[in-house]
Amino acid sequence: MCRYVSLSPALRTAREVPKVQTTADTTTVLVVDDERDVAELYSTWLATEYEVKSAHDGTEALDAVDHSVDVVFLDRQMPVMSGDEVLAAIEERGIDCRVVMVTAVDPDFDIIDMPFDDYITKPVTGSELLETAESMLTRDSYDEKLQEYFSMASKKAALESEKNPLELDAHEEYRDVSQRVEELREQADQTATEIDDFESAFRDFPDG
Numbered sequence: 001m002c003r004y005v006s007l008s009p010a011l012r013t014a015r016e017v018p019k020v021q022t023t024a025d026t027t028t029v030l031v032v033d034d035e036r037d038v039a040e041l042y043s044t045w046l047a048t049e050y051e052v053k054s055a056h057d058g059t060e061a062l063d064a065v066d067h068s069v070d071v072v073f074l075d076r077q078m079p080v081m082s083g084d085e086v087l088a089a090i091e092e093r094g095i096d097c098r099v100v101m102v103t104a105v106d107p108d109f110d111i112i113d114m115p116f117d118d119y120i121t122k123p124v125t126g127s128e129l130l131e132t133a134e135s136m137l138t139r140d141s142y143d144e145k146l147q148e149y150f151s152m153a154s155k156k157a158a159l160e161s162e163k164n165p166l167e168l169d170a171h172e173e174y175r176d177v178s179q180r181v182e183e184l185r186e187q188a189d190q191t192a193t194e195i196d197d198f199e200s201a202f203r204d205f206p207d208g
Helices: 036-046 058-064 083-093 109-113 126-139 144-162 165-169 172-190 198-202
Strands: 028-032 051-055 071-075 098-103 118-121
Touching (some): 028 036, 028 058, 036 051, 036 071, 036 126, 058 083, 071 083, 071 126, 098 126, 109 144, 109 172, 118 126, 126 144, 144 172
Parallel strands (some): 028 051, 028 071, 071 098
């Protein structure tokens, strides 16, 4: 299942360890954005470390994504076929890649059920894209529970960055996400020995 990506400040510490060494020969990144100049800029930044493909609409994206793609940076707002629809189609195909939503759309409660890994709000920098790609590749070495933890924690942090406490408390979906994050945190603690320096990876996550 593809998991889409959005980067929250809380996850940036976690993506620093452990490191996965990759090269352009072994790692392929797909950039999807309907603004060609934006897609070209992102591709130029990412091409310093990875093999990069680009697409400028949903149809091109679905033609380009296959099992050779490791990470997808996906624009959410596109004409004809939205990023949300592309995301759903990738999941239906069962392509095992990490997906990062890169968008000008502020996160709302609808992101809770979306199968992405992280959520980045534009504008973004080259260093942020490169760090995000490395983080996504690192997650490939984790088991499914730990990958789910990062995805759910990303959604929780994204909502907390946009919504006030009263709005959050009013939504059962947010309370469910918070509970699931804590459950996964406890399960992850039981398998911490699988990851080098696991405690430092989670040290800066907010509680509750």
